[in-house]
Amino acid sequence: MKTANFLKIFLLLVAVTLTSCSSESTDDGGGNGNGNGNQGxxxxxxxxxxxxxxxxxxxxxxxxxxxxxxxxxxxxxxxxxxxxxxxxxxxxxxxxxxxxxxxxxxxxxxxxVPSYSTKMIIEDYTGAWCGWCPRISQGIEDLGASNSNVIAIAVHNGDSMVFPFEGQMRQRFGVSGFPTGILNRDQSWNSVSGDAMNMTQPISYLNVQKEVGVAINSSITNNTLSASIRVGFDLDQSGLSLVVYALENGLIEAQRNYTNNYGGVDPIQGFVHEHVLSKNLTDVFGDPIPADQQVGGNEYSVTLTSNVAGVANQNDMEIVAFVVDASGKVVNAQKAQVGTNVDFD
Structure with a gap:
């Protein structure tokens, strides 16, 4: 009889303990892990x-x-x-x-508040043999004289300045003739005559606030070009890639000319070719930026190098770095003379 009573008392204590534990667990569940609110x-x-x-x-x-x-x-x-x-x-x-x-x-x-100014890219598919190409060359000069946020890249075909991946780029962006200007890897630049381009079309790309910015610091030592690129994010992003090019300025080659630009002479002897795409430090269509770096308030940084032993004019080179989205369109860009540090702006 005593054993039976003891067993009943023991079972009662177990039941009370379990009920107490269950109730305590429910009360703790009222938090959300930081002391605020109901977990549900x-x-x-x-x-x-x-x-x-x-x-x-x-x-x-x-x-x-x-x-x-x-x-x-x-x-x-x-x-x-x-x-x-x-x-x-x-x-x-x-x-x-x-x-x-x-x-x-x-x-x-x-x-x-937004941190970055907006810049845009014009990729000029051109060649010294192309008589109508001075139309875009003149347009780029005129834009550059009035707006430093327009960045030109001359992608040459069929001359001494030809870029090795020009054919792949031309195919990707649907370039079927010369000259062709591609704006922000989004659309072709329209002409208004045989001599002139639509000057308002590129500027329209500068009227949109961008959530991403680019900074560049570069140098050349012993024929090695080094470029440190930083990409800043105001807001969260996804699917972005980075493209980095080295351009040469001041290259001399006679240019065919069917336009009235540059005095209307044909060919233009001693023509100075600027912004000539010389080296790609990333894939020409972009290297993916790690997804965990594309966070608002964060900066992604990478240092890239290229051998420039064969570059004719190492003393007058530019680095152009730009970010493209998942569809390949340019988000924002930056340009810096090699040997200088251009911060976010």
Missing amino acids: LVLSADKTRVYENTIVTFTVMNGTVNVTSQATISLDGTPITGNTVLLDTVGSKVVTAEYNGDSANNVDIEVI
Whole structure:
């Protein structure tokens, strides 16, 4: 009899202990790992780092149930109407949510101003043999005289300055004749006459704020060109790649000319060819930037080298570095004379 009573008492103690443990576990579940809110109630935002005057949308989930429309969402302690808010002032914002007396986790939003100026690329498919090519050469000179954010790359065909991968590039971008100017690897540059190009078309690319910037520092030592490239990210990105070229300036070769530009003479003796694509330090279509580096507030850096022993004019070279998106279009670019350091701007 005593044994039976002892067994009953033991089983009762076990049951009480299990109930106590179960209750304690449920209470602990009221946190979200940082001491804020109910673990079952989760607040999220579609963006957590944005420019000024950006609309951010919030979602509140109670377990697997969307309770956004019933929840109270607050920005810096002040309830908002609905689940979207226009963030129009710079700084750190704290967003909270409540539902049925429970508090969700906090969400921090960083509102920033843009860090980078916008630059664009013109890839000029050209050749010294091409009589209509001075039309684009003149257009590039005129643009460069008025806007330093336009960066030219002359991709030569069929002359002493030919670039080895010109054919692959021409095929990729649908270049079927000379001259052809490709703007930001997006569309062809239109002419308005046999002598002139559409000068407003390239400038339209400069009217869009870019979330990515590029910085360049380079040097040449013992025929080795070294270029340190930094890519900065204002906001989160994905699918980006980096293209880095070395260009030569001041190369002399007679240029055929069917236009009225450069005095209308044909050929133009002693023509000075500028921005001539000489070396690629990455794949001509871009080396992928690691996905974990494409984070808002982060900088990706890489140092690239190339042997320039055969380059005719090492004393007048440029580095052009640009970022392309998953479709191959240029996102933003930078240019720097070799031997100089050009920071983000």
